[in-house]
Amino acid sequence: WEQVESLYPCPGWVELDPEVLWSQFVGVTKEAVQAAGLHMRQIAGLGISTQRATFITWHKRTGKPFHNFISWQDLRSAELVNSWNKSFLLKVIHVIFTVLHFLTRNDRYLAASFLTFSTHQTSMKLSWVFKNIHEAEEAAKRNNCCFGTVDTWLLYRLTKGSVYATDYSNASATGIFDPFMKCWNSGLCYLLSIPMSIYPPVKDTSFNFGSADSEIFGVTVPIMAMVADQQAAVFGECCFHPGDVKVTMGTGGFWNVNTGEHAFASQTDLYPLIGWKIGKEFVYLAEGCMTDIGTAIKWAQDINLFTSVDETEKMAQSVADSQGVCFVPGFQVSLNDPYLGACFTGLKPSTTRNHLVRAILESVAFRNKQLYDIIVKNVRIPLQTIRADGGVSNNSFVMQMTSDLINKKIEKPANADMSSLGAAFLAGLASGMYTLK
Template identity: 45%
Template sequence: MEEKYILTLDIGTSTIRSFIYNSRAETVGKAVDQVILHYPQPGFVEIDPDELWASVVSVVNKSLKDASLSAGQMTAMGISTQRGTFLNWSRKTGKPFHKFITWKDLRADKLVKQWNTSYTWKLFKASAYVLYLILRNKRFKAGSVFKFMNTQTCLRLYWAFQNVPALKTAIQDEDALFGTLDTWLLYKLTGGKVHMTDVSSASATGFYDPFTMQWAGWGITMLKIPRAALPEVVDTAGDHFTSTLPSIWGHPIRIISCMADQTASMWGSCCFDVGDVKLTMGTGTFFNINTGGEPHASVSGLYPIVGWRLGNELVYSAEGANNDTASIIKWAQNLGLFNNPEDTADIATSVPDTDGVYFIPAFSGLGPPYNDGTAASGFVGMKPSTTKAHLVRAVLESLAFRTAQLYGCVCNETNYTFNTIRLDGGVSNNDFIAQLVADLTGLRVERPVHVEMSSQGCAHIIGYTLGIWKSKEELKTLRKIDCVFNPRPQMKKAYEVTFLRWQDAVKRMCGWYSAEMTSQATISDSSSNTVTPQNSFKVTGSRKKNGSISK
C-alpha cells in the first residue's frame, strides 16, 4: 500500500507545532516555533498577524524538511488552534484592522464588570430563569447563570468595535470580517476563498449558542455584532475547507479538519464515550467531560461547549478551566524560584510540606467554582522559616488543588461514574502534580508517551474521516500510555486540612481588585499644619495591572 502522510498544524498560546504522521500514527517529521506575544499596555496581550503567518509557513517547511518529504506527498492536513483569540480584517483587501486580541487579554475587563452587574443583564438572566421554570428547557437554565468572562471573545470584540476607528467605518460599509484564529488561518491558507469556523471554535466565543447551534440572537442584538461579518459555522472535518494555495508550500495540500485545541486534545486522548474525561495542563488547565448528544447546563460555571460535529454525529463537552497553569510555572521561574521547570517536582518533594504557605494561581482570575475575574494571585502565610522549596511546593500544590475543585464541580453537577483521567499538556510531565491530582480526585491518572495531544488528535480525526483508520476502536489501539498514577487514599486524608486552609486563603483573595476599603488613617496637612482624617481610601489595583504581573 502507498504510505499516507498527515500534516497537522497546532497553534497554541506559546508555541506553533507542525507534525507529520504516517499511516501508523507515528511521527515522521516535526518542527516547533514560538508564538511571539506583544504587551503594548498592561493587560493587553496581542499577536501580530504578519509575524504569526511567517512562523506558520516556516514551521511547516521545517517539518517537511525534517521528514524528508514534500507538500505534494501530504495526503491531507488539519489545524487546531487556541480558542478565543480573534481578529477583524477587511473583506476587500484582507488587511487586518488590529493585531490578534488573545484569550489571555484583559482589555475588556471593565466592560466585563459593567455587563455582569448591569440591570440589563440581570433582567436577561431573570427572564431566562422564569422561562426555565415554565418550559424546563436547559438552554434557559444555562442562560440564567451565564456570566461574562475575559476569556470569552464577545466583550473583547465589543471593545474593538468601540475603540478601533477603522473597524467602526468598515462595519458601516459592510467591509469587516470577523474570525477567531482558525478562521483567519483558513482565510489565509485558501487565498480568501474560505470564511469559516468549525462548531468547536464557534462555541467557545461566548456568543454561539450550543443549544440551538446558531450565532446567539442576544449576542447579535445586545452587543451589536454585525451578522454579515461572522463566518460560516461548519462541521469539524470534511471537504468544505478546500485546499491551501500551491504558492505557499509549493503544492496544494487538502485541508480536512479545523478545530479548537481542546477538541483536538479529546480526540488525541480518545475521549469518545459519554463520561470520558481528559485533563489538559498547558498554558491553562482544561477539564473536559464528554457529555454526549446534549449540552450540559451548569450552575457552577462549567462551560457547555460543542466537542465536535461530523455529519449526524454531534458531541458536546462540559469544560471547567483554570486559565493559569504553565504561565504560573514560567512566572515562578522568572521570579528565580528555580532554574529549570523539570526540577520543580524534586524541589517540592525536598520538603515535607509548604510550612503553612499557600499560593493562589489567579493571574487571569479564577474559574469554577468561584468565577471571579477580580481575584488576585499571591502567597499567603509566609514566615521567616519559608524557603524557596516551600514556595515551589505551594505553587505546584495550588495547580493540583484547582484541578480538584474543577472535578468537585463536575461531581456535584453530573451523575457520571469516573474512573480515569487522561492527562496531557506540558505541565502533565510534572510527576508531583500528576500524583497529587490522582490523590485528591481518587481517580487513576494516565499520562501518554507524547503529551502534546492536540497534534495527535488532529491526525486522528483526519485519518478517521479519510478512512485511514476505520473506527474509533482502532484509534484507541494507537494510544500509548507512558505512566499511570494511582490514587493513594492516605494522602487524600493527609491533605484534608491543607486543602481546607488553602481554600480559605483563596476566599481572602477573591474580589481583591474590586474591593473598596475605608481607612480612618490621619495624615498631616502640610499647608495648615493640622491633622485631617482621610476617608474612603480605595484600593485601585485593576485587573489590567494584575495581568501585567503575570507576564
C-alpha cells in the same frame, strides 16, 4: 515547534502579531514535514488545531487586519464585563429565562438564566473592538468586516482569501455561538451591538475545507480538519464515550467531560461546548477551566526560582511540605474576579525557594481538585476514564498530588501534546485514511 511570543501593549492586554503567527505557522509546518523525512506532495491532508477564543478582525476586501490578535487571556474588557454582570438588564434576562425554563424545562433556557460574562470570552472583547476601533466599526457598517479565531485566519491565509469558515468546536468556544441552537447567537449580538454580518460560516470539524495555495508549500495541500485545541485533545485522547474526561495542563488548565449528544447546562462554573461534528454526529462537552497554570510557572522561572521547569518536581519533593506557604494563582483571570492578583501567603524566615515552588505546584493540584468536585456534583453522568495531557502533566508531583486529592487513577500518554494528534485523527477521517473512530 516554535513559541509564539505574546505582546503586552498595555497592562492587562495580551496580543499576538498576526504576521509573526502566520510566518511561524508556515515555517513550523515545513520543518515538521522535513523532519519526518517526507515531502509536501505526500501529505494527504492537513489538520489544524489552534488556541481558542483568540480572535482578529480584518477588512473583507483587502484582507488587512484592524488590530493584532486579541488573546483569550486579555483583560481589556474587564470594565465592560463588570458593568454588564452588575446591570439591571442582565438581572431581567435572568428572570425571563428562569421563567422560560420553568415552563418548558428546556436546558437552553437554564443556561441563559445563569448567563454571566467573563474576560476570557470573545463576546465582550469583540464588543470592545467595535466601541474603540473606528476602522472596524465603519467596515462592519459596510459589510466589509470579517471576524475570525486563529483557525479562520489561518484558513483564510492558506487559501489566499478564497475560503472563509470555522468549525463547530472553535465557534462554540467563543461564547458568541449558541451550542443548543448550533448557530451564532443573534440575541447576544444585539445586546452587545455586534453586527451579525461579521461571522464566518460554520462547518464540520472533520471536513474538506479546501486546499492550501501551491505558492505556500510548493504544492496544494488539502485542509481536512479544523478543531479547537481542547476539543482536539479530547479527540486525541480517544475520550469518545459519555463520562470520559480529558484534563489538559498547559498554559491553562481544562477539564472536559464528554456528555454525548446532549449539551450540558450548568448553574456553576462549567459551560457547554461542542466537542466536534462529524457528519450527522454532534458530540458535546462540559468544561471547567483555570487560566494561568503555565503563566504562574513561567513567572516563577522569570524571577529565578528555578532555571529549568524540569527542576520543579525535584524541588517540590525535596521538602516535606510547603511549610504552610500557599500560592493563590491570579495572573490572568481569577475564578470570580478579573482584578485579583496572585500572591503567596504564609511566608516565614525559614521559607526557601523549594517551599515556594512546591506551593505553586500544589496550587495546580488544588485547582484540579476544585474543578473535579464541581464536575462530580453537577454533571449527572458517571465519570469513566480520566486522561491527562499538556506540558504540566509531565510533572509527576502535580500528577500524583492531583490523583491523591481526587482519589482516582489518571492516565497519561507518552506524548503530552494530544491536540496535534487529535487534529491529525480528524484530518485522517475526512481524507479517508480512517473510517471509524
